[in-house]
Amino acid sequence: MRLKSRGNVSVTRIGNVLGNGMDLRSGTPLWVTLALAVVALLGSHFLTVYREGKKSRQEREKAWRTSCQILIKEIVDDATKHYCDSTSLGAATDLSAAKINNNLKRLGALAREISAVEPSHSADLGRLLRLLRDVVTSPADYQMPNRELRRAADHMFTEISECESALISNLKKARK
Amino acid sequence: MSMLEETVYNVAKMFSRFPGGRRRANGDFSGEEFREDVVLPLLQKYNRVTFDLTGSAGYSSGFLDEAFGELGSIMPLDEVTRRVKLVAVDDPDAVEIAWERIRDANRERSR
Numbered sequence: 652m653r654l655k656s657r658g659n660v661s662v663t664r665i666g667n668v669l670g671n672g673m674d675l676r677s678g679t680p681l682w683v684t685l686a687l688a689v690v691a692l693l694g695s696h697f698l699t700v701y702r703e704g705k706k707s708r709q710e711r712e713k714a715w716r717t718s719c720q721i722l723i724k725e726i727v728d729d730a731t732k733h734y735c736d737s738t739s740l741g742a743a744t745d746l747s748a749a750k751i752n753n754n755l756k757r758l759g760a761l762a763r764e765i766s767a768v769e770p771s772h773s774a775d776l777g778r779l780l781r782l783l784r785d786v787v788t789s790p791a792d793y794q795m796p797n798r799e800l801r802r803a804a805d806h807m808f809t810e811i812s813e814c815e816s817a818l819i820s821n822l823k824k825a826r827k
Numbered sequence: 828m829s830m831l832e833e834t835v836y837n838v839a840k841m842f843s844r845f846p847g848g849r850r851r852a853n854g855d856f857s858g859e860e861f862r863e864d865v866v867l868p869l870l871q872k873y874n875r876v877t878f879d880l881t882g883s884a885g886y887s888s889g890f891l892d893e894a895f896g897e898l899g900s901i902m903p904l905d906e907v908t909r910r911v912k913l914v915a916v917d918d919p920d921a922v923e924i925a926w927e928r929i930r931d932a933n934r935e936r937s938r
Contacts, residue, residue: 794849
């Protein structure tokens, strides 16, 4: 009887120290309560880290997509000017062509910074980048200073426009 | 005359950082000039040549076609693949376009 009485006194004292919310007589062991608190804290921490990471990835992807689209538009505009505008003829040809060549190279590197979830979409992207370079820079008159200006209805511009749309559509595919 | 074994030619450092157009008529540093003055003499002298396209401002398809495509029509494809290596760390499309042109020219040759 003496032993039982001492045990009761001990439990009551600990209960008083911990407060009413941690009443050990409720049946939940102290270590379980502490472990649950730690698990909840860790869970909340990792959830925040995951959400922030996802948000940052989405923002990075959005910025990347915008940069690609700006560069594609610049290439298309420069190509149109190169073949249609008389100010790109003569001595201006080299500079105009060098700018287009350089932007095509930059686009190739930029577009590959984030790969597509589907490998076939990445392969399509490579094919479209090469197609755009071919359509714009492979004509025999591309770097001829005395080339004849093309009309806006020229078939080349339809091809460039189709290629531009296909590239932008490809860039919208899921990325990882 | 025996050939030397191997060499590496960096286009940006040894030819031009700003490669030109397709033909000599298009101005300096054209693909035609590169093929006639660089590619073919190197292939006569060396058994294997690595053309490093890294570091230039960018290549037009016309330049690549004229500079490398012709190789497919003057030697068999397996010989080109054995003796020529193309690398471009910053422009993988240039390498792919050059090989496409070599294969196209080789198909034309075998018709």
